[in-house]
Amino acid sequence: MDRRELADFLRSRRERITPADVGLPAGPRRRTPGLRREEAAQLAFISTEYYTRLEQARGPRPSREVLAGLARALRLSDAERDHLHHLAGAPPAPAAGPSREVRQSILDLIRRLPQAAALVLSATYEVIAWNDLAAALMEDFSALPRRDRNLVRRAFLGPRPTGSRLYGLSDADTEAFARSSAQHLRATAARYPDDPGVAALVSELLAGSEEFARLWASHDVCAEPTLCKTLRHPMVGRVTVSCDVLDLADRDQRVVIYTAAPGSPSDEALRLLSVVGTQRMDVPG
Structure with missing residues (x-):
């Protein structure tokens, strides 16, 4: 002291x-x-x-x-x-569980990216913040209960918004996300061994998904980054985006930013989605 x-x-x-x-x-x-x-x-x-x-x-x-x-x-x-x-000679105890509080500066940042879809993930893959383009590209997260905003739960247990694939991801991207999320979640479980929420999520995934149980049993914790993803949107079709992740070490959170090559068809698709938003363009019969 x-x-x-x-x-x-x-x-x-x-x-x-x-x-x-x-x-x-x-x-x-x-x-x-x-x-x-x-x-x-x-x-x-x-x-x-x-x-x-x-x-x-x-x-x-x-x-x-x-x-x-x-x-x-x-x-x-x-x-x-x-x-x-x-x-005081009493080192702080580790955080009891993953933080869900997003700094105001990060909220301001993702809202100032009108041509990029951006969201913030907690250490358990819960979507805890997003901008308008992310909602238009992926899903209106504000309309979902908290439980359904967890991407790893939706990837392995559903419900999935577009058929059997999470947000229309290709088979390769779906497999890569499954592998990466399982590895990240194992590392999260080690950082928060006493958090009941993390333990319950892992138990639920192990009981409900043979694929997750297989990946969990590998004990891998080093995930390769996915730099490019292809999504199939029900309105604008195929959208290929670069995927960049910014780690927020102090909150154990990640900012995920999706951008398209300037002038590409995917860039035009994102521009259209930024105007249309989450509304549907169906014409009543």
Whole structure:
């Protein structure tokens, strides 16, 4: 435990928060920046004496419960929370389960890609964010319950939106996705051994798919990237796209971006889909 660094860190984080940030009145005669020590202690559910001793580098090692309260009270980011734990001599515990919270900057990014279909996948292959073109190319994910937004479940167990293939993928692409998703999911299960959601998904796939059970039994965890995919869309037909994946290591998520070669028929198809969106062009009889 580095008491001096911990004290300085707590003080610096406390002084950057205004009372208004946490719903407290500013009040008269506030001579110090940020929150008062007693206010920070109250928000962290610890005594003012204990908090004061921490800021004076005289306190005992805080428990994980106290550290969680301090992180919440001082509105620490994930990186700051981890730093707080290290200063207190209590390295942060691994995440309990895969994160489903997408950073606002990533949401803004995929929405600013009008000519690319983009979506964000959790560590378990759940689609947790997407832009309009991804919904038009693949499926309107907003109309699906959360369970049906999991691509690995849909690949092995269905229901599939276009016949026997996931989003009209070719046989080769379907096989490649199945192999890659099984390998990624095995690595995910190792990172989150105590998460009931991950365990339940793996059990469901093992019980319901012989193909998944075969791939799972191989114990492979190193998937080859798929750089190009071909989808068959019910409205615009065959669409060949490049597939690029950006890893978000801090959230254990991936941004998947589909683009077509400029000027190609697939590029024209994506342009049409960007205008039409998820609406159907069927003419009533």
